[in-house]
Amino acid sequence: MARAPYVSFRVRAPDPGRRTTAQDIVDTVVDDVRSGRLPAGSRLPPVRVLEQQLGLSKNTVQSAYDELVARGLLEGREREGIFVAYASIDTDVSVPRVAEPPAFRARPAPPLHAGSFPHGVMSLSAVFVDPELLPRERLSECARAVLHARGLETFYDVHGYGPLREIIAERLRARGMRDVRAANVLLTTGSQQALDVLGRTLAEPRVAIESPVYPGAKLLFESHGHVVTGLRLDPFAGIPLDEWEARLSAARPALLYAVTSYQNPTGYSYTSHELERVLELAERLGFAVAEDDWGSDMLSGSEYRPMLRLLGGAHVLYVNSFTKKLLPSLRVGFLVAHESLIPALLAAKRLSTLGNAWFSEAIVAEFLARAYYDTHLQSLQRELDARYQSCLGILREQMPEGVRWTLPGGGPTLWLEVPRRVNLARLRADLAERRIEIEAAESAFTGEPHLHGFRVSYAFVPPDRLSRALATVGDLLREALS
Amino acid sequence: MARAPYVSFRVRAPDPGRRTTAQDIVDTVVDDVRSGRLPAGSRLPPVRVLEQQLGLSKNTVQSAYDELVARGLLEGREREGIFVAYASIDTDVSVPRVAEPPAFRARPAPPLHAGSFPHGVMSLSAVFVDPELLPRERLSECARAVLHARGLETFYDVHGYGPLREIIAERLRARGMRDVRAANVLLTTGSQQALDVLGRTLAEPRVAIESPVYPGAKLLFESHGHVVTGLRLDPFAGIPLDEWEARLSAARPALLYAVTSYQNPTGYSYTSHELERVLELAERLGFAVAEDDWGSDMLSGSEYRPMLRLLGGAHVLYVNSFTKKLLPSLRVGFLVAHESLIPALLAAKRLSTLGNAWFSEAIVAEFLARAYYDTHLQSLQRELDARYQSCLGILREQMPEGVRWTLPGGGPTLWLEVPRRVNLARLRADLAERRIEIEAAESAFTGEPHLHGFRVSYAFVPPDRLSRALATVGDLLREALS
Numbered sequence: 001m002a003r004a005p006y007v008s009f010r011v012r013a014p015d016p017g018r019r020t021t022a023q024d025i026v027d028t029v030v031d032d033v034r035s036g037r038l039p040a041g042s043r044l045p046p047v048r049v050l051e052q053q054l055g056l057s058k059n060t061v062q063s064a065y066d067e068l069v070a071r072g073l074l075e076g077r078e079r080e081g082i083f084v085a086y087a088s089i090d091t092d093v094s095v096p097r098v099a100e101p102p103a104f105r106a107r108p109a110p111p112l113h114a115g116s117f118p119h120g121v122m123s124l125s126a127v128f129v130d131p132e133l134l135p136r137e138r139l140s141e142c143a144r145a146v147l148h149a150r151g152l153e154t155f156y157d158v159h160g161y162g163p164l165r166e167i168i169a170e171r172l173r174a175r176g177m178r179d180v181r182a183a184n185v186l187l188t189t190g191s192q193q194a195l196d197v198l199g200r201t202l203a204e205p206r207v208a209i210e211s212p213v214y215p216g217a218k219l220l221f222e223s224h225g226h227v228v229t230g231l232r233l234d235p236f237a238g239i240p241l242d243e244w245e246a247r248l249s250a251a252r253p254a255l256l257y258a259v260t261s262y263q264n265p266t267g268y269s270y271t272s273h274e275l276e277r278v279l280e281l282a283e284r285l286g287f288a289v290a291e292d293d294w295g296s297d298m299l300s301g302s303e304y305r306p307m308l309r310l311l312g313g314a315h316v317l318y319v320n321s322f323t324k325k326l327l328p329s330l331r332v333g334f335l336v337a338h339e340s341l342i343p344a345l346l347a348a349k350r351l352s353t354l355g356n357a358w359f360s361e362a363i364v365a366e367f368l369a370r371a372y373y374d375t376h377l378q379s380l381q382r383e384l385d386a387r388y389q390s391c392l393g394i395l396r397e398q399m400p401e402g403v404r405w406t407l408p409g410g411g412p413t414l415w416l417e418v419p420r421r422v423n424l425a426r427l428r429a430d431l432a433e434r435r436i437e438i439e440a441a442e443s444a445f446t447g448e449p450h451l452h453g454f455r456v457s458y459a460f461v462p463p464d465r466l467s468r469a470l471a472t473v474g475d476l477l478r479e480a481l482s
Numbered sequence: 483m484a485r486a487p488y489v490s491f492r493v494r495a496p497d498p499g500r501r502t503t504a505q506d507i508v509d510t511v512v513d514d515v516r517s518g519r520l521p522a523g524s525r526l527p528p529v530r531v532l533e534q535q536l537g538l539s540k541n542t543v544q545s546a547y548d549e550l551v552a553r554g555l556l557e558g559r560e561r562e563g564i565f566v567a568y569a570s571i572d573t574d575v576s577v578p579r580v581a582e583p584p585a586f587r588a589r590p591a592p593p594l595h596a597g598s599f600p601h602g603v604m605s606l607s608a609v610f611v612d613p614e615l616l617p618r619e620r621l622s623e624c625a626r627a628v629l630h631a632r633g634l635e636t637f638y639d640v641h642g643y644g645p646l647r648e649i650i651a652e653r654l655r656a657r658g659m660r661d662v663r664a665a666n667v668l669l670t671t672g673s674q675q676a677l678d679v680l681g682r683t684l685a686e687p688r689v690a691i692e693s694p695v696y697p698g699a700k701l702l703f704e705s706h707g708h709v710v711t712g713l714r715l716d717p718f719a720g721i722p723l724d725e726w727e728a729r730l731s732a733a734r735p736a737l738l739y740a741v742t743s744y745q746n747p748t749g750y751s752y753t754s755h756e757l758e759r760v761l762e763l764a765e766r767l768g769f770a771v772a773e774d775d776w777g778s779d780m781l782s783g784s785e786y787r788p789m790l791r792l793l794g795g796a797h798v799l800y801v802n803s804f805t806k807k808l809l810p811s812l813r814v815g816f817l818v819a820h821e822s823l824i825p826a827l828l829a830a831k832r833l834s835t836l837g838n839a840w841f842s843e844a845i846v847a848e849f850l851a852r853a854y855y856d857t858h859l860q861s862l863q864r865e866l867d868a869r870y871q872s873c874l875g876i877l878r879e880q881m882p883e884g885v886r887w888t889l890p891g892g893g894p895t896l897w898l899e900v901p902r903r904v905n906l907a908r909l910r911a912d913l914a915e916r917r918i919e920i921e922a923a924e925s926a927f928t929g930e931p932h933l934h935g936f937r938v939s940y941a942f943v944p945p946d947r948l949s950r951a952l953a954t955v956g957d958l959l960r961e962a963l964s
Contacts, residue, residue, distance in 0.1 A: 005658070005788045007754035008743075010720055011889075019878070020889075037755035049783045052867055053891025055874040103797060104770035104819075105685040105736060106826030131636040140633045143841070144626070151622045154613040156811045176487070189671065189835035196834050200705065203587040220833045223682065225707070238492055254587060261490075272489035273519035288586035301531040306487045315585060329638045329840035337586075344588035351702045352678050353671035357839035358811035359625070385534055392537040396501070407493075407502075409535025 006043040006081065011054060020054045025064035033073050033084055044074065044082045124431075124469055125439035126460040127264060127324065129298075129412055133383055133459075134327050135367075135376050142366035143359070153362065156355035158346060160187020160334070164365035168334055171368070176310045177318070177336070186335045186345055189356050191294060191321035192216060193349070194335035195257070198290055198317065199224040200348040201341075204254035208247075208287070212444035212451060214264045217257055217292075219443070229253055230446020235266035235406040235415055239274045248285055255288045260308050262295025265444055265455045266415045267408030269299075272306060279312045290317040297325055298411045298459075300381040314338045322364055324412070325380065326373075330360045384459055385410050387466075391458035394467050398474035400481055405456070412459030416473075420452050422480045430476050436469050488525040488563065493536060502536045507546035515555050515566055526556065526564045606913075606951055607921035608942040609746060609806065611780075611894055615865055615941075616809050617849070617858050624848035625841070635844065638837035640828060642669020642816070646847035650816055653850070658792045659800070659818075668817045668827055671838050673776060673803035674698060675831070676817035677739070680772055680799065681706040682830040683823075686736035690729075690769070694926035694933060696746045699739055699774075701925070711735055712928020717748035717888045717897055721756045730767055737770045742790050744777025747926055747937045748897045749890030751777075754788060761794045772799040779807055780893045780941075782863040796820050804846055806894070807862065808855075812842045866941055867892045869948075873940035876949050880956035882963055887938070894941030898955075902934050904962045912958050918951050 009032055013024045032038040045053070050061045065082055068074040075085040159165065165182040172180040188194040199207075199221050207221045211230030221228050229251040231244050248256070258278065260270040270278070282289050291308040297320075309318040321333030337345055349355075367373055388410050395405055395416070402419045418424070428438055438454040445451075458466055493502055493510045514520040527535070532543045547564055550556040557567040641647065647664040654662040670676040681689075681703050689703045693712030703710050711733040713726050730738070740760065742752040752760070764771050773790040779802075791800040803815030819827055831837075849855055870892045877887055877898070884901040900906070910920055920936040927933075940948055 005792070007788070008751045009753045009755075010751075032753075032755070037753060039755075042754060046783070049891075052782065052871075054889055055871055103736075103764060103768055104683075104799060104823055106683045106823055107685045109826040109829035128637075134636065136634055136636060140629050143629055143634065147622050147625055147629075152618055152625065152809060153811045154616065154618060154809055155610075156813060189838060192832075192836045193834065201586075201588045203589045216833065216836070223830075223833050254585075269490045269492075271491045271514075271519060272524060273491075273514070273521070282585060286585055290586075300534060301528070306489070310487070317586060327634060327636055329635045331638060331835065331837065331839045341586055341588055344591040347591035348705075350674075351698065351705050352675065352834060353813065354674045354698070355813065356671060357813045357842040359841050359845075360839040363841070389534075389537050407536055409531075 006045045007038065008045070009038060020056060022060050022064040022067070025061060026067050029068050029073060038084050040084050040086045042084045044084070046081060121435050121437050122461060122465060122469055123437045124457060124461060125437065125455040126457045127413060127455070128328060129324055129380070129459045130462060133380055135372065136327060138372050139327055139363055139367060142370065143363045146362045146366050153358045156358050158350055158355040160185065160356070161358055161361035161365060164361045164368070167365060167368045172336065179314050180336055183342065184336050184339060186337065186342065186349060187356060187361055188333045188335055188349065189331045189353065190323045191292060191319050191333040193352065194319045194333050195220055196352060197335060197345050197348045198255065199226065200352065201344050202226070202254055206251060206253040208251060208253035208256045209446070210258060210263060211446040212265055212441060212449070214259065215443040218446065228446060232450055233263065233266065233268060234450065235263070235268035236404060236417070239270065241274065241277045245281055248281055248287065252285065253287050255290060256282065257290045257292065258308065259292045259294065261293055262299060262408055262411045264294065265413070265441060267406045267411060267413055269408065275306065275308055275311055279308065282312070288315070288317065290319060292319045294321055294324065295411050297377055298381065298384055300385050300410055325377065326364065326367065330364060332360050332364045381410065384412065387458040387463060390463045391456065391466060394470050398470045400474060400478045402481065403477060413455045413457045415451070415453055416456045417451055417453040418477060419481060422452070422477060424452065427476055427480065431473065434472055436472060488527050489520065490527070491520060502538060504542050504546040504549070507543060508549050511550050511555060520566050522566050524566045526566070528563060603917050603919050604943060604947060604951055605919045606939060606943060607919065607937040608939045609895060609937070610810060611806055611862070611941045612944060615862055617854065618809060620854050621809055621845055621849060624852065625845045628844045628848050635840045638840050640832055640837040642667065642838070643840060643843035643847060646843045649847060649850045654818065661796050662818055665824065666818050666821060668819065668824065668831060669838060669843055670815045670817055670831070671813045671835065672805045673774060673801050673815040675834065676801045676815050677702055678834060679817060679827050679830045680737065681708065682834065683826050684708070684736055688733060688735040690733060690735035690738045691928070692740060692745060693928040694747055694923060694931070696741070697925040700928065710928060714932055715745065715748065715750060716932065717745070717750035718886060718899070721752065723756065723759045727763055730763055730769065734767065735769050737772060738764065739772045739774065740790065741774045741776065743775055744781060744890055744893045746776065747895070747923060749888045749893060749895055751890065757788065757790055757793055761790065764794070770797070770799065772801060774801045776803055776806065777893050779859055780863060780866055782867050782892055807859065808846065808849065812846060814842050814846045863892065866894065869940040869945060872945045873938065873948060876952050880952045882956060882960045884963065885959060895937045895939045897933070897935055898938045899933055899935040900959060901963060904934070904959060906934065909958055909962065913955065916954055918954060
């Protein structure tokens, strides 16, 4: 049986420069028992523990305890320890209990998808890539190689693992961002932490975002107390640039967060003209731009696709992540910023997590250093292209008239827009009964949703299952529209 | 040589339910060139890319491009691609450049130690444990075992890796927290993210902290806009409980963040009496308590040491981490909370990082499952005990009169208090010249520092080097005091 916990107490000595004496211990215990600081029945530290704590030679504590037992303040109980004697005490401090309900009052929890997928339910709106297409084996091989070559690193780097930042910078330079150096790259836990770091760092709390947008970005900026202005994006009609200009002029945001390639959730990619107008507005109205480029690696031919960062230069903040393309569990993303911003961004990252798990960063570095990434992206793009084509074919075959979809040209998902008279909540419930999950998109909009649909993930759901699921969606839609 | 980037553009079709035709492409390009959306000299997507994007059969795009070249709107350049012809255009949209200095205005960066240690400089105040004492090899062995048995996991769990949460809960139950289940445990990136999650979740932005305190906690709460009340802690005189009561009654914080065992930076451990008063105040004044228990695992005999969580029950939030005790680069910490708070805390974690790197969590789980942790803690405690004793001996030998130090009883560091007339900035500079670094502790206090000293890390600096460094400190202090 475990013995009773002992109390911790502090022995007071007049001069800490000298060793504590037995008398100091006696005086302290007498004081503490009298004042009630040491309640009756408390177990005192064992002799060896107190000697150790105070750096005393053997037997000093024992002689003090002997003295206190002799005075009747303490009592020894065989095999149990030394206790404050009940006989000599008249104070009693009982242990208080903290009240139910918990004193900690939490802010209401915003809704956000959990990122894990229940067995037996098909997540038709998942932004993840089918695990079958991810290089799990090669990443394990890289992990083994890192362990073999150098073992685990002891310390973390707040900035992120140096060799990985070097390779990322080199790859971005090859894509035309010629000014990017490792010092401009801040590694983050997925792109989510990159957005969090931006949100924490922003001096003026006004952010503009697309609507619809990735809800994790919208909720994040709102959670930091930022005023969030939504800019309506219609993937079937493009960006209403004059409307954007009017809203941006009125709201005067400090930052525009934009997903210009393969916008989430619509799959829309900005045209070159739109990219240029956005940069022109940024300069004229004085807002910063953060570009989240999560999707372009998944689009074939994307190395030729101009990004805001490429057009706008060093002052466009650039966010990307390996989460979707390598393995979600690694959680490695990054933020590229002008060197003048790095100290503030680093400070924000430190307050958030100090630094991140080194091993994940080292595995990704090894994977990139072996040039596995380009080979992987090529085959991933090929497969996603084929799945995209197949999905378009299924949609043309299965969808009733009036249903529309975006044409992102590859990548993981497209947006399926259904006629307004379809009750989406009802459709969601009917699909859930058939173990098919579609995401409620309402939280992706800043105001009343101007789109009426949901994301379809051909990347996550294999073609044969996608075909069956979309046939079910088609049937339910026909029913709803009849 | 790489070819010019091509523009992305969106082909408009009257009915998205049907396939895009060559005529749709022609119409779109004509419109876009006329409106200036496709500026002269723009490269158009290659035929295969556009076909792929639109899900078209072969040659549809080619025939559209042929038509447009015939009309003089486009021109082919050998080996370069298809471009908008200069001849036919009178509009020109030049690429704007974003202004220097960067439009992104950042909040001032708070100071916080980087967590990495420059070579050749002895960090006398580091809270880290000497890497020689950390189980790097055994952790690598666990990493290899995880890779061998199951390879890398694909998805992350927002809550944290289940098996690790199970083992942590089991260990806490064995320490007397009988109500803790895996569902109460939230894994975090070190304890820093646990504090961040608390800070983000708190409904009423008023926090009380000890002063001095770990600066990363103080700066974090301040960065969330919380009103931070400091509670003076004197490690030589204990906690002025009446003063605390007065300040807490006036400030009415929603949360008290307390490091009750081995307080950072003083090394002070609350007495049982102090723990009980804190709980009594929490109940009476209605504030929640978050206990950061980072130190007790490093103190021998700590399994008997009562914690706030043990005395206060399920409504004391409990924070701990494996960072210092296993390997800093793993970044695995945790937060234990009442089940009613878990949804809000999870939501805050999601906004921060969604989920964390799985592999680190799996390595720690394997290490704990193999019962390596207890063996490791025993030998770590033994070594830290010996280093503590040795440090006390060195201090008694080397420090001039008037210098005092705390007696934490083991663990990694103690607080060295020097007379007020020593100029600490000067001392720091003189030591830096001799390649010895001591931490500036000013940012650890909420107001004017009532202590005048710094942390001495016997855990990080091996005894022989510690002896030389403290001899230097002693010499400089004697000089300053003479």
